[in-house]
Amino acid sequence: MRPLLLVDGYNVIGAWSEAKERGWTMQEARDQLIHRLSDYAGYADVEVVLVFDGHHQDRRIRSMDAVAGVTVVYTRHGESADNYIEATADATPRYRELRVATSDALEQVVTMGRGAIRVSARELLRDVSQTRSAGREMHARAGGGRSDIGSRLPPGQRETLERWRRQK
DSSP: OOOEEEEEHHHHHHTOHHHHHHTOOHHHHHHHHHHHHHHHHHHHTOEEEEEEOOTTSOOSSOEEEEETTEEEEEOOTTOOHHHHHHHHHHHSOTTSOEEEEOOOHHHHHHHHHTTOEEEOHHHHHHHHHHHHHHHHHHHHHTTTTOOSGGGGSOHHHHHHHHHHHHHO
């Protein structure tokens, strides 16, 4: 079973200096966070649930969408991301590794009491960046974006096939 990472989305965006420096709108910051967490989930082999607060919104129901391998949750009106994360932490079996990414000190204490490993928003952003960079370097060393069958053959076989092709 893959480890589970619960992310308080607006908390992480609030701690994200790149989002501020680039002047991203809230929608752009959400989209970038989803994209980067998607890469991270694949490279780190973790299940990611990204939770956005609907507490001060008019949403009548909670919505969940699978976006590029990340489960994105928008809580309903009156439900904070913290409430959702705490309930999910309670429902997660103790044998499953659970990490919660938030810089909210109270939320960190509550979820640690429920068996989760706390990760600050800045720690998560640093880990995501490092993991993405390492994954991209590994991908580039393994042949980059080439996906033809010839690129996956050992060099000796590739040379033999090329000689046969040229004989005709």
